[in-house]
Structures are given as structure tokens and as C-alpha cells.
Amino acid sequence: MTRSSDSPEATDAAGGDLWAREHVVLVVDDEPSIVDSLAKIFARENIKVLTARDGETGLELLRKHRVGVLLTDLMMPKVSGLDLLKAAKTLAPETEVILMTAYGTVETAVQAMKEGAYDFVTKPLKRAHVTRTVRNALEKQSLLIENRALRAQLAEKRRRAIIGTSLAWRRTMDTVMQAAASEATVLLLGESGTGKELLARAIHEHSPRASQPFVAINCAAIPESILEAELFGYEKGAFTGAAQRREGRFEAADGGTLFLDEIGEISRHVQVKLLRVLQEGEIERLGGAGRSRRIDIRLIAATNVDLAAEVREGRFREDLYYRLNVVPVHVPPLRDRRDDIPLLVQHFISVYADKNGKPIRGCTPSA
Numbered sequence: 001m002t003r004s005s006d007s008p009e010a011t012d013a014a015g016g017d018l019w020a021r022e023h024v025v026l027v028v029d030d031e032p033s034i035v036d037s038l039a040k041i042f043a044r045e046n047i048k049v050l051t052a053r054d055g056e057t058g059l060e061l062l063r064k065h066r067v068g069v070l071l072t073d074l075m076m077p078k079v080s081g082l083d084l085l086k087a088a089k090t091l092a093p094e095t096e097v098i099l100m101t102a103y104g105t106v107e108t109a110v111q112a113m114k115e116g117a118y119d120f121v122t123k124p125l126k127r128a129h130v131t132r133t134v135r136n137a138l139e140k141q142s143l144l145i146e147n148r149a150l151r152a153q154l155a156e157k158r159r160r161a162i163i164g165t166s167l168a169w170r171r172t173m174d175t176v177m178q179a180a181a182s183e184a185t186v187l188l189l190g191e192s193g194t195g196k197e198l199l200a201r202a203i204h205e206h207s208p209r210a211s212q213p214f215v216a217i218n219c220a221a222i223p224e225s226i227l228e229a230e231l232f233g234y235e236k237g238a239f240t241g242a243a244q245r246r247e248g249r250f251e252a253a254d255g256g257t258l259f260l261d262e263i264g265e266i267s268r269h270v271q272v273k274l275l276r277v278l279q280e281g282e283i284e285r286l287g288g289a290g291r292s293r294r295i296d297i298r299l300i301a302a303t304n305v306d307l308a309a310e311v312r313e314g315r316f317r318e319d320l321y322y323r324l325n326v327v328p329v330h331v332p333p334l335r336d337r338r339d340d341i342p343l344l345v346q347h348f349i350s351v352y353a354d355k356n357g358k359p360i361r362g363c364t365p366s367a
Helices: 032-044 055-064 081-091 103-114 127-159 167-180 196-205 224-232 268-280 307-312 318-324 338-356
Strands: 024-028 049-052 067-073 096-101 119-122 186-189 214-218 257-261 298-303 327-330
Touching: 024 032, 024 055, 032 049, 032 127, 049 055, 055 067, 055 081, 067 081, 067 127, 081 096, 081 103, 096 103, 096 127, 103 119, 119 127, 167 196, 167 327, 186 196, 196 214, 196 257, 196 298, 224 268, 268 318, 307 318
Parallel strands: 024 049, 024 067, 067 096, 096 119, 186 298, 186 327, 214 257, 257 298
Antiparallel strands: none
């Protein structure tokens, strides 16, 4: 009987559910005795395993599940090991394929390796050799996945790189780095497009909370009618359409940093609730019936408006303004840091050339 996701036999050695787990080995062979023997071997080795007794079922399992290593017989009717190899390279390129072959088909297996197979093992199978080959393949796959994740992280950091050596920018970065080490609330002041969110992320990444969440929300981009629910969350039935309880951005950022962009756009009602958070370290979800929740966040806010003028005009609470303005950071516009323009141009050319696969290395002096 073929083990599949609907079968009670589809468990690992510990009897746990393996379907949501990575690094599963899929064994495919039309000889039931080999399939059963390999399943027992891998179970004893604490390697999670799926089994199929024909190529068609193996292909179906490959489509449905995240498979680390496909261990398949080379010669099978209808769907052969070569067919599964080609399918794996299309459906799941990260899956490593090991072919099982009789002595007379070694040449075919070698050819399959040229098409992307990781290795092949000859029948009759030797337990130590099979398990060692499978573990090596799993380790290679883990390294590839880790390498891909690291490259993605580097690419993301490069995309968010803070570029600039001008005097105005160095002064800003000095303030940012000094503020990062503290728990003080930071208010980033500057025009739109000057890099306030990049600086907020830099503060978080150089702070003691760097390993915790960084949650950003643009207060101007969310309608006033739902901003409160987005920030503070709500209980089931708090308003029409609140079919289930939902945590807000404050709770999502618990332990980390919450970045409120365009803070000058929030209503007086939300200002009152925000002030309470800063004073008491507590939030209350909409519909919470007075039940408060303790939260631990570091707040960074940003605005492109003159909050002091807003206070004078009565549009922004003075007490909240002073709570936010603990460490003010003035972010200079590009016109005040013209020396950084060549560096920024080169940076964005490099980023978008890589993103679009274009061999562009720079621009002419006239540009």
C-alpha cells in the first residue's frame, strides 16, 4: 500500500505528523520489499519518509509535499526515475534526487547525474551507504536553502542601505546611532522621501531590541475610521464586520519597535489613546470592555509637518508632542546633501540593474 497524506502510515519514526515539516525523503520503487525496507531503515535513522510504489504516485506526492530528497528507482513502468528527476527539477528545484539502479543500468544513472541528479546507489542496496548518501544530500539541500536565505537577507539590506557621506548626513547618522542604544522615543522630522523609515529601521537594528519585531505603519495611508482598530486591535463583535478577535500593530510589535510614520495625521481621539500607551505602557482593544493589556515597545514616530505649529493651532496635543519629541532627529533633504547624489545614483543603478538582469555599471558625467 502506498503511503500518502491521507494514510495513517504517513508518520515519522516518532509517530508525529510530518507533512508540515521540511527535509522529508520520498522513496519511490515498484518493488514493495525495497520500499518497506527503506522506510524501516530511515525510520530507525530518524529520517522522515514518504513512500510510493509506482512513479505516478511518486509524482503526485512530489507535487503535494515539500520533499528534501527523492530516492527513486531508475527503471519503472509508465513514469520512470528519469521522468521523476525531470519533474523534480521543474516542480521543486531544491529537491535533491538520488537514483537506485541495478548494475546493468549504471551508465544511464551517470547520464542522469549530468541532467541534475545528486548521486546514484546500486542494487543490492547497502544500508550504510544509502543512509550516508541521503544524509549528505539533505545536508547539501540545507546549505543551499541557508545560502539562499542569506543572499536574500543581504539583498534586502542592500536595498535598504543608508547611503551618504555628506556632512549633513553624517551629523544625522551620529544622532541616530546615539539614539539607537537607548530606549528613548525618537521623532524623525523631515520632508517626504528623505529616508525616515530607513533611519527608523537603522535605529531598531542597532538597538537592544534588534532581534524582536519591527512593525511599521503609515498613519496617513489608513482611513481614520479604521486606524484605531489597526493600531490597537479589536475583540470579536466590537463593530460590524468584526467576526473574530484581532491583535493590532502595538501587540504585533510587543518586545520590539513600532514605527508610526506620518504621526501628524492621526485624529485627536487616537492621540489620546496613543498618549495613554506612552504613559502607562498599556493598550485596550476596541470592544475590550475596559480590559487593558501590558505591552513593551520602543516607539519611533516620523512626520513631514511642523508638529510644534500643529500644537499651537490646537490640532495636535501638546502633552503627546512632548512625549514623542524626546530625541528629535532632523532628516536633511537631498538639496542639503548634494555631495551624496553621485553615491545614491550609483547605488540605485546597481540595485535595479541586478533586479532586472541588466549589465549597467554607471552613468555618464553629464547625466
